[in-house]
Amino acid sequence: MTRLNKYHILPALALLLFGAILGVQFDSRLSADDALNQFEKLKQAFVIINGKYVERVDSKAMVEEGVKGMLKSLDPHSSYIPPEQVRDTRDRYQGSFGGIGIRFEPGDTARVVAPIAGGPSEKVGIMAGDRIVEIEDSTAIGLSGDQIQDRLKGKIGTEVTLTIYRPLADKRLTFTISRDEIPLYSIRSSYMVDDKTGYIEITRFAMSTHKEFMEKVTSLKKQGMERLVLDLRNNPGGVMQSAVKIADEMLGADMTLVRTKGRSAEMNTRYKGHDGGALENQPITVLINRQSASASEILAGALQDHDRALLVGRRTFGKALVQKQFELNDGSLMQMTVGRYYTPVGRLIQTPYEKGKMQQYYEEKSTSWRDAVYNVEEYKKSIPDSLVFKTDHGRTVFGGGGILPDYVVAPDTTSLATFIRGSQLDAIFAREWFSRHEQQIRSTWQNREQEFLASYEVPNDAISAFWSFAQEEDVLTLTPTPDSVNVKERVFPQSEADDLNSFVRSRLKGRLANVIYGTGTGQPILNRSNPTFQKAMSLWPSSIDLAGYHTASSPLKNE
Template sequence: MRQRKFYTFGAMLLLVGMLLGVQIGAVIFHDDTARALKKLEDAFILINQRYVEEVDSAELAERAIKGMLEALDPHSVYIDAERMKRVTEDFDASFEGIGIGYELVPGPDGQDTLTVLNVIPGGPSEEAGLLSGDRIIAVDGASAIGYTHEDVQRNLKGPRGTRVTVTVLRPGYPDTLEVTITRDKIPIYTVLSAYMLDEKTGYLKLDRFARTTYAEFMQAMRRLKAQGMERLVLDLRGNAGGYMEMAIRISDEFLKEGQLIVSQRGRLPETNEAYYARPGGLFEDKPVIVLVDEHSASASEIVAGALQDHDRALIVGRRTFGKGLVQKQYLLDDGSALRVTVARYYTPSGRLIQTPYDNGDREDYYRTKLELQKEFETMSAEEILNHIPDSLKFTTDTGRVVFAGGGILPDYIVKGERTSPFLQAVLRGGVENDFVRYWLDRNAETVHARWDGRRDAFLNTFEVTDEMLAAFYRFAGEKGIRVVDEKPAGGEENGKVQYFTRDEVGQDEAQLRALLKGRIATRLYDRSAWYPVINRIDRTLNEAMKLWAPAENLSFHHGEGG
């Protein structure tokens, strides 16, 4: 491995995992490899020509590829051509279309109605005047009633500059509207929310690491600094990873010149690399808290591991997923792709955070992870530390003990909050979402007149009233979730109705009010409006906000070069 390497953007594009557009070139086979390949070819031809029934050659080939990958690690996968299109959009963080979030609302005779959930700010649908709650009943004169998700992709997505006319039924208006929209490039933002929690604390929610993530991150950070940010909460919960390059560049903004960010080691010499921080980070000396959970994986763990090993940030939450493998993506001729593990990555202290696995047994791999997560949920921090063998213990720059194997263990563990049976029933059935749509349909004109373009005012002043809460309980009762003074004998009616007492439900009132307000905010504005509402009752974030003293102590030592 090279002893010192300052990465450049160009070099990174050539080297790190999960880069799109790489074609499989010429391969020099050893004799054993050539014989094995010939055997596979003979078997494929024999089955095609001699099997009693005609076989689908393309499907047979895909099954063979999947079979080979199943013998490897759990993260080497085959991606068919159709899914590859969606993956490319996801990692490119853009697509071409009309720019709406949508939902399919069940209608009469099982015919779903395409409904605008929200319009993407600055997109063509916003410019054309579409609103949250609009029902799209026809596209280019053809009925859209009964649309599937595939129909939406086929008819509303399309090349930039092309036009589509939608017929809209707007709640509160008697007549239909015809709206012509010129399709455009639509960004898919990976920074879901960035705002000030208080006068000096910034909050940044990062959803995944796509091609645009670093640029989005820098833009959000500069905006927060201009608003007075002196310390940052970086929320990586639920972030399953993505481009390794983006994780390295973001980590670099917090670390001092020459500090190791991550290293990777593979079978081939060209996969052995080490990446170091460059001079001039945007936020090198200020306090940082990073929130993680069991769904934080891969690139998220690179960031958390680098900042933890250099005592740069306080890691708070729950143990991360534990994916320490680097994949490289190879495109096949038909547009499908192989995503193959080419290396393992190690944090600056030398930790491999990959969860152990047996080759080929993916089901056991994920089942074991789920069991470990459940086990850790019942253990105290001290019990978890005692559970980890000495061979997996490493030290940070200042000598703090950190752990390898099975993810990043936070510096401060905040166990997941148990959702009450009442809220579980509500969320499982999507009742709160259905109610918000129902409520907005009946108050659309008033709500849009009062709150359109007044996002900050809505977030700061809108309240879910007692009257609205009572309306929700009535609505939930019609959906089989009934709030009563006393449960009837037997507790359930015909096995379909669930009963909860007012005392039980009263304990969830603050969460329920926030949930309803957050759903309304998301529909009126965009997804980013959810977080300023729901974060007020977020247990992990609230616990983290009490931990600035140790976080500031870490930033002090880092500023001193410790």
């Protein structure tokens, strides 16, 4: 064993401390002496740069860049979180924070979309439509959404003074609000599509997501839900355990939900189902797309491998790396990959990567995703046999780069309707149009959400204004020539726009509902014009057949 002299003691202690903070051991292939030499090299370079560089250096910034560089050399998803962002990151995982309980939309003056029911702001009288003009005697005009959030958040029980302008009353009002625990909801929308079909949209996975999910399931069952559309589109993931718990509600006892593998023993784990789940027999359709990642893919993969649900949409992101947070001495975090997860039949759906080659990783991911959407059969044939698997009941599924849905819905890339949805043009216009008609709309529809959804009609002048807005802002060009479609140049024939007035009316109503009552309120309306959702609603016979594997007699088997 090599003896350390006094010049090695300090870096050795630092090295041991570094390992203790991370809770990991050095690679067994790297000897203690080798590790010590590499650490000494890093320390030496820092001392030389800090003392000898031609200009004074910011040592904190230099260390941060060094940590980022080390993590970047590992894999595409290990990352560094600076101290000022840690609180927001932890809030998202925990599913709550200390705040005043409002949903707001930033602008020149931030507009309150709605106070959270039962929250501190509602209790003191803050109303939807109020404008935030001062926070603690300092102007809030022109602040970004993050800056406003930073000032409104704080320890539970502390107070913050807020001055608002109320357009309907033309008054400035001041409120002192005591901060309380505010939930960050994972479920943006849930409703009954028809008399037996429930819909739940999960936007991320936090510690509280399973509890939220069960509350929505209970509510929908009371309304007659016999089958479920679970929307995981655009869900980037989050807390793995929450996705596993939700999968457990749909799968039977002892079924494998997911496996994780890593260097440490704690990562080599099989998660299995328990008996008595809330949705073990009902037909289920899951919507996925390119932005469905990580924990979303764990849930979708478990349901697909066990033939429990029909997956509809587009291939998922392809992230099967498990991260763990390690706190550093200044409160910053390293969110570092510590393992990989595998679906129940053994699929690794991580997109292949070379260490340190981030741009290549995303470029190859984009290319293969296009093939998986527009050339599905050729894409399947290109997958090597080592990445081809069978589900419990013999269906073919694939590993190696995301989860391919059972039914792929490819977008019509030449369609003006597709362009409007993809560009969010309807959402942008709805906010602008609402700001000019807010007083009139609020005076009629404030606190009448269900009536608005049922009976409000977007006026014709708003439809005309939408098309004018699109052309005046150079978002698109409409021409009288029928064959003038050029998606790249955003040129479409006027005749196509004329045929889309009903589509635009519906989209604007859904967007306005989101602006007036909060994000997710308009989802029932927006889903009516969404091709993936509509195709899923036509595929219930397949979902019912899959459900039949899990129950002796499905109540909807003969539908």
